[in-house]
Amino acid sequence: xxxxxxxxxxTAALLIGYLLGSIPFGVLLTRMAGAGxxxxxxxxxIGATNVLRTGRKGLAAxxxxxxxxxxxxxxxxxxxxxxxLEAVTAAAAxxxxxxxxxxxxxxxxxxxxxMGIALALSGPVAAVYAIVWLGLLAIVRxxxxxxxxxxxxxxxxxxxxxxxxxxxLLIGLALIVLWKHRANIxxxxxxxxxxxxxxxx
Numbered sequence: 001x002x003x004x005x006x007x008x009x010x011t012a013a014l015l016i017g018y019l020l021g022s023i024p025f026g027v028l029l030t031r032m033a034g035a036g037x038x039x040x041x042x043x044x045x046i047g048a049t050n051v052l053r054t055g056r057k058g059l060a061a062x063x064x065x066x067x068x069x070x071x072x073x074x075x076x077x078x079x080x081x082x083x084x085l086e087a088v089t090a091a092a093a094x095x096x097x098x099x100x101x102x103x104x105x106x107x108x109x110x111x112x113x114x115m116g117i118a119l120a121l122s123g124p125v126a127a128v129y130a131i132v133w134l135g136l137l138a139i140v141r142x143x144x145x146x147x148x149x150x151x152x153x154x155x156x157x158x159x160x161x162x163x164x165x166x167x168x169l170l171i172g173l174a175l176i177v178l179w180k181h182r183a184n185i186x187x188x189x190x191x192x193x194x195x196x197x198x199x200x201x
Contacts, residue, residue, distance in 0.1 A: 017089035020074040021096025025066040047108040071116030109180040111147035128157040144184035151177035
């Protein structure tokens with residue numbers, strides 16, 4: 001009984017994080033809007049950038065917002081109900097988005113969800129993340145570059161603001177973002193990575 005009592009809070013935090021994080025909003029929204037199966041469009045990714053390739057800017061914006069919110073909401077719920085397990089929940093929510101069981105573990109690249117997680121964990125870190133992400137999107141118009149550098153900015157800004165408790169978690173999540181973008185990195189190195197508004201990326 002004692003072991004069960006000890007293990008149920010982290011188990012609950014993991015489940016809350018993973019289940020919320022694994023909701024594939026891009027797939028659900030495009031299907032409900034009659035835009036087809038997102039996994040068969042463009043790059044096949046389930047994130048907002050690929051939703052944009054359907055020509056539905058509103059759906060893309062909604063996907064970005066909801067993918068960010070699911071990460072934030074998962075952390076906020078656990079912070080209120082099971083304080084001290086926010087990092088566990090954040091990691092689980094991120095894993096749920098990138099590797100959702102419902103889609104045979106083929107999920108998104110985690111940029112928007114990491115933004116939501118950063119928002120729930122530290123407002124200043126999230127502010128830097130948003131500035132880097134949106135600023136680079138506006139300047140270079142290459143989604144992968146903006147997303148990867150925003151992810152890398154998270155542990156750097158956490159250290160800058162003295163949130164050393166978050167640094168290792170954010171390093172781990174940033175590394176996963178980079179890994180999920182490995183095909184984009186290859187295209188960047190070969191000069192074939194498209195800008196927003198053009199073909200796949």
